[in-house]
Amino acid sequence: MNVRAAILASLSSLSATGCPPTWNCNPESEEFSLSEESLSPEQVAAYLDDGGDDHQYACSWVCGEIYADQTGWEASVDTCSVEVLEGSDEGGTVTCTGTGYEYFCEGRRPIGHAELPEPEESSLGAFWAAQAHLEAASVQAFEELALLLASWGAPPSLIGRCWSAAEDERHHARWLGSLAARHGSAVPEPLVGPRAVPDLHVMALHNAVEGCVHETWAALCAHWKAQHAQTPGLRALYTRIAEDETRHAQLAWDLHAWFLQQLPPAEQDTVVAAQAEALDALHHRADITWALSPADLGPPSQAEVQALVNDFTRRLAA
Numbered sequence: 001m002n003v004r005a006a007i008l009a010s011l012s013s014l015s016a017t018g019c020p021p022t023w024n025c026n027p028e029s030e031e032f033s034l035s036e037e038s039l040s041p042e043q044v045a046a047y048l049d050d051g052g053d054d055h056q057y058a059c060s061w062v063c064g065e066i067y068a069d070q071t072g073w074e075a076s077v078d079t080c081s082v083e084v085l086e087g088s089d090e091g092g093t094v095t096c097t098g099t100g101y102e103y104f105c106e107g108r109r110p111i112g113h114a115e116l117p118e119p120e121e122s123s124l125g126a127f128w129a130a131q132a133h134l135e136a137a138s139v140q141a142f143e144e145l146a147l148l149l150a151s152w153g154a155p156p157s158l159i160g161r162c163w164s165a166a167e168d169e170r171h172h173a174r175w176l177g178s179l180a181a182r183h184g185s186a187v188p189e190p191l192v193g194p195r196a197v198p199d200l201h202v203m204a205l206h207n208a209v210e211g212c213v214h215e216t217w218a219a220l221c222a223h224w225k226a227q228h229a230q231t232p233g234l235r236a237l238y239t240r241i242a243e244d245e246t247r248h249a250q251l252a253w254d255l256h257a258w259f260l261q262q263l264p265p266a267e268q269d270t271v272v273a274a275q276a277e278a279l280d281a282l283h284h285r286a287d288i289t290w291a292l293s294p295a296d297l298g299p300p301s302q303a304e305v306q307a308l309v310n311d312f313t314r315r316l317a318a
Contacts, residue, residue, distance in 0.1 A: 001212075001253040004246050006315040007220045011227075013311045014304055032075070032100045036083075036093040037066045044084055044092045046174060052082070061175065063096035064233055068182060073100040076232030099232070125185030127294055132176035135169050137190035141210070142166035142248075145203070145255075152200055158258060161251045168244040175237060201267045204259035208275040211252025212316070217282060219245035220312060221289070228298030238297075279313045 039047070039062060047062045059080035067075040080096040146162035177187045198206065222242035229235045256275075260268050286309045293299040300308065 001250075001256075001316070003216055003219070003250040003253055006312070007216070007223055007246060007249075010220060010308055010312040010315060011223055014300075014307055030073075030100045031097075032067060032071075033097045034063065034066060035095050037095070039066070039082070039092045039094055041091045044082075047082055047092075048084070049171070049174075052084075058082075059094070059096070060236065062094050063098070065178065066094060067096075067098075067100060071100060075100055076236070123183065123185070124294055124296065125180050125183030127292065128176050128180035128183060129185040129187045132173050132180055132187040133190055135173035135176055136187070138169040139166050139173065140190060142169060145207075148198065148200075148203060149255075152262070154258060158251070158255060161247075161254075165244075165248045165251060168248070172241055172244070175241075200259065200262055201271075204256075204263060204267070204271045205274050207252055207255050207259060208271045209278040211249070212256050212275055213278040213282060214285075215245065215252050216249035216316065217286065217312065219249045220308070222246075224300065224308075225297045228300075230296050230298060234296060276317070279317055282313060283309050 043062055043065060047058050052058055059082050060075075060077040062082060063077045063080050064075040067073065075098050077096055077098040079098070080094065082092055082094050084092040142162045142165045146159050146166070149159045149162065173187070180187055219242060222238050222245050225238040226235055226242045229238055256271075260271065263271065283306065286305050287302065290299045290302075290305050
């Protein structure tokens with residue numbers, strides 16, 4: 001299964017371009033320049049964790065944080081540099097330029113994940129908090145998967161990709177958690193209820209549903225948001241997330257092939273059947289997912305959602 005090809009083909013099948021008439025595609029904007037603005041030790045740590053000078057998004061994220069704190073607007077960063085001061089308690093500075101705009105995944109859940117109750121209020125903060133919560137849960141899911149695969153003698157390449165995916169999800173949780181905090185919401189810690197350690201068959205079932213179906217759909221949705229979100233800052237964020245989630249979805253399908261090779265025919269049949277059932281259920285699940293998505297992310301219409309699901313499930317089932 002070539003996940004990237006399937007996702008991009010499904011998106012292109014809609015030929016949906018431009019802004020829907022309900023969008024405000026002309027927010028107020030301004031050119032901005034920040035010179036040696038102070039960073040906290042926590043912001044420096046996040047910058048270094050995201051790759052520092054080796055990854056431009058790390059600097060852009062820090063710049064956007066400072067600009068948003070000063071103005072409440074979102075930043076599209078053109079140039080950026082960070083100076084880390086000596087000593088862990090001294091922080092650093094950022095110098096950057098760009099354009100400011102007035103406004104602007106679900107990931108893999110671990111087995112036994114305790115779902116959050118529906119939020120009492122509908123707000124951007126609650127939405128971002130829920131998204132960051134799921135990304136943090138995905139960290140647990142990939143770490144558990146890596147350890148189990150090692151105990152089953154899986155190829156080291158698959159195990160390494162699980163550890164890398166956990167690190168990706170850790171970054172996603174922090175980025176989305178920052179958006180939640182900016183809108184006044186805290187991110188609940190993910191919880192896993194008591195359950196037996198999953199065996200290979202149970203994990204194969206879980207991967208076939210959570211990874212091959214739900215995570216692959218989440219990757220497609222991230223690509224949509226990267227194209228249709230209302231601000232450059234959100235589009236840049238989801239461009240990064242979409243790339244990561246596409247790799248995770250490909251990992252799920254590669255794991256699916258490996259799991260099936262390890263299982264007897266009867267158990268293989270149950271895994272394939274569970275995956276097919278999850279694909280059938282995706283029509284309803286997709287409507288719910290997008291119904292809760294804020295207008296800032298440029299959600300597709302209900303008709304577009306169903307057209308995407310129809311094409312997407314056809315490609316995955318082929």
